[in-house]
Structure formats: structure tokens, C-alpha cells
């Protein structure tokens with residue numbers, strides 16, 4: 354097969370970040386494979402540009418796909434270069450990210466293979482992952498009270514519900530615990546998270562969601578439950594085999610879900626949402642360090658991220 358072009362000229366507004374068990378999106382036409390370098394290094398994988406034909410309008414939209422843990426799942430959660438991933442996606446025009454994640458369930462009613470659209474996160478990472486673009490001489494603070502994008506979430510929930518009864522069960526909201534890993538939780542931790550009101554647990558929402566917010570990108574995670582972690586008294590404790598087994602068994606539904614979301618997002622009615630017009634400009638007012646005090650390195654980094662704001 355001929356190698357794919359390594360350039361793509363039009364801006365790509367929507368990206369899918371695939372996680373465990375979703376390393377590619379089969380069924381979409383691959384039109385380019387981009388190797389992008391950023392001031393924060395290289396992303397987890399080449400960014401594949403896919404053409405997706407919307408099933409209703411027949412319109413063709415370009416979608417970027419990035420594999421969070423690398424093409425061969427060689428990056429542990431704390432090794433994922435999230436700053437490079439988000440910066441590379443923004444540099445090709447991305448303003449909306451649909452991020453996919455395999456999660457453990459912390460609640461009886463969220464059964465393995467159910468989908469959850471989280472609306473809150475509790476940060477249990479340990480400060481070992483770089484988590485901001487704004488450091489080393491340029492300080493910024495962005496609101497993060499609602500870590501996911503409610504506008505995108507609404508569309509995603511409607512798509513999930515449209516597939517219900519067809520093997521898909523969807524929970525509209527939930528509090529996601531993002532733990533450090535790579536080891537799974539102890540039983541005491543799992544029970545603690547339940548007592549905090551946690552619904553699901555993973556190792557990869559943060560800092561991805563924080564960096565997306567800093568980059569003015571609308572971000573929503575679609576989670577698929579693969580296990581009951583280790584709190585449940587009548588099911589076996591989580592193992593990788595269990596996670597992979599449920600992911601594989603339900604991969605068709607995961608792909609149908611993502612396809613339905615891309616179809617919906619492609620509609621003209623969602624054009625402003627996909628371009629994250631509602632987030633545009635927020636960083637301009639979030640930076641507290643006047644540009645005159647920026648070092649050349651800081652300027653170069655922030656110009657890469659926001660060429661339209663800082664020159």
C-alpha cells in the first residue's frame with residue numbers, strides 16, 4: 354500500500370483520542386498521516402487524518418485520530434506526552450476532542466460494557482505528569498469547575514441514547530476518579546473513592562482535559578466500563594485481561610458510538626460548537642504575565658499554541 358501523505362492543508366476541527374483497546378478507527382478513509390513536532394516534543398503517535406462521510410447529509414468531514422498510548426500501547430499513563438498531543442492537535446486546527454477511555458466501575462449499576470459520559474473529575478494523579486502549558490515565566494489560570502464540555506456532552510449523550518436497546522447502555526453523568534497508576538487501586542482506595550461519590554475510575558483523563566481547556570479546545574470523554582475495580586465482593590478483581598476482554602467484546606458498539614458522534618458533529622447545526630467558539634479568546638484574559646516579561650523560549654512555545662493571539 355502506498356504511504357499516506359504527511360501533510361493535510363485544510364484545518365481539521367474535530368479529533369478522536371483513542372485509548373486502551375481503541376488504537377484506530379477502522380472503516381474510515383485514511384487520507385494523511387502527520388508527524389508533528391511541538392515545543393513539548395512529539396505526540397504519542399502520528400496523527401491520522403480520516404475522511405468521514407456523514408450518513409445523513411453525505412457531507413465529508415475530516416477527523417484527526419491520535420492513539421493515546423502509542424501505536425503499540427507502549428506508553429504508560431504517566432508517560433503519555435499530553436502537552437505534545439494537545440498542542441499538535443491544536444496546531445492542525447482542532448477545537449473539539451472526543452476522548453475515549455476504558456474505565457473501572459465504582460457503582461453497582463454501572464455494569465461492565467456500559468458507557469458513561471462523565472461530568473466531573475477528581476484528580477488523584479501524583480504531580481509526576483506535566484500538567485500545564487503556562488510555566489517558566491508566563492502564568493495563566495483557566496476555569497475548570499466543569500472539566501468537560503457540556504455542549505459537546507449533550508450531543509454525545511443524544512447519540513448514545515439513539516443506540517440504546519441495540520446493545521448500548523448509557524449513563525448520562527458520573528464523577529470520574531483519575532488515579533496515577535500504572536498499578537490498579539488497593540481495595541481501601543477503591544472503597545474510599547466510592548465513599549467520595551466516585552462513579553468510575555481511570556488513569557488518563559488528567560492532565561489531558563486540563564491541557565485541552567488551556568488550549569481552548571472543547572473536551573469530552575466517552576468512558577466504557579470494563580470491570581468493577583476491586584471493591585465488589587462477588588466479582589473478581591480487575592486485571593488487564595478483563596479490561597481487554599470487555600473492550601474487545603464491545604468494540605463494535607464503541608465504534609458505532611464514535612461514528613454516531615462524528616455524524617452528529619458534522620451537521621451544520623453544530624458548526625460553532627465544533628469550532629469551540631464559546632471558548633475562543635478565554636486564554637487572552639487568563640494570562641497574568643505581561644508579554645513584555647516573556648522570555649524568548651516562552652514566547653516561542655506560546656506562539657506555537659496560539660499563533661493568532663501572540664506574535
Ligand SMILES: CSC[C@H]1O[C@H](OP(=O)(O)O)[C@H](O)[C@@H]1O
Nearest residue numbers: 372373430454455555556557596
Ligand atoms: C489497561 S487497563 C488501565 C488503562 O486503561 C485505561 O486506558 P485509557 O483511559 O487510555 O483507555 C486507563 O486509563 C489505564 O490507562
Ligand SMILES: Nc1ncnc2[nH]cnc12
Nearest residue numbers: 455456457555556582591
Ligand atoms: N479499575 C480500573 N482502574 C483504573 N483504570 C482502569 N481502566 C479500566 N479499568 C480500570
